[in-house]
Amino acid sequence: MLNLQVGTIVHLRKRHPCGCEEWEILRTGVDIRLKCCGCGRVILIPREKFLRSLKTKRTPGHT
Numbered sequence: 001m002l003n004l005q006v007g008t009i010v011h012l013r014k015r016h017p018c019g020c021e022e023w024e025i026l027r028t029g030v031d032i033r034l035k036c037c038g039c040g041r042v043i044l045i046p047r048e049k050f051l052r053s054l055k056t057k058r059t060p061g062h063t
């Protein structure tokens with residue numbers, strides 16, 4: 001079971017045009033709101049598409 005929490009940094013297979021592939025989860029639900037860690041751009045993608053492109057995630061405070 002994938003536990004998506006606001007504030008989690010995730011890596012997506014599809015990287016942002018700015019070159020960064022790290023995204024911060026801002027909101028979860030039917031759609032996932034993500035903020036690019038490189039340029040700060042915020043996007044909204046369907047949960048299904050998000051889960052398919054998810055590579056790794058790390059939770060702040062956990063190693």
Ligand SMILES: [Zn+2]
Nearest residue numbers: 016018036039
């Ligand atoms: Zn970016």
